[in-house]
Amino acid sequence: MAEKEIIIYTDGACLGNPGAGGYAAILIYGKARKEISGGFRLTTNNRMELLAVIMALRALKEPIGYNISIFTDSNLIVQAINCNWIENWKNKNWKKANNEKVVNPELWMQLDELVKKYNPKFIHVKGHNGILENENCDKLCKKAASSPNLGIDLVYEQLTEN
16 A cells, blocks of 8 residues: 555445435555445435445544545446546536436535545445455445334435425
8 A cells, every 4th residue: 555545444234225224434554444335224225336436535633645446246336436427417407317316415515525625536446345344344335224223314304205
């Protein structure tokens, strides 16, 4: 690992989709390691994948001058960043190329702001493929989704009520 390099692994999972969900991130800086996770009683897998990256970036203290690499098994997130889909969605008022509304725009907006602030590199890893920290994130997600007294994903639950 290069000096001033932060490695982040993220994952999101749902027990049923939609269903109880969890997100997790593992942040590694030199020999320091931090795990974060949380869960909601009703949400979706994509929301948890996005929230994992958002919460990981929010957990950073001093990003200026650090190289940040985010490893995720979410093709959607990697492509949205690396292929400039977010920029295209913003230019079309959060609509996709086919004019359908982008799902979870409030989370994409948060991620967009954090990506601008921290300028991380996004790398896709194949899920459930023996990559240690990706597997650890998956376990943390499922544990979070299975825990009692899960939080309420207000945006998602309000959307499903309408």
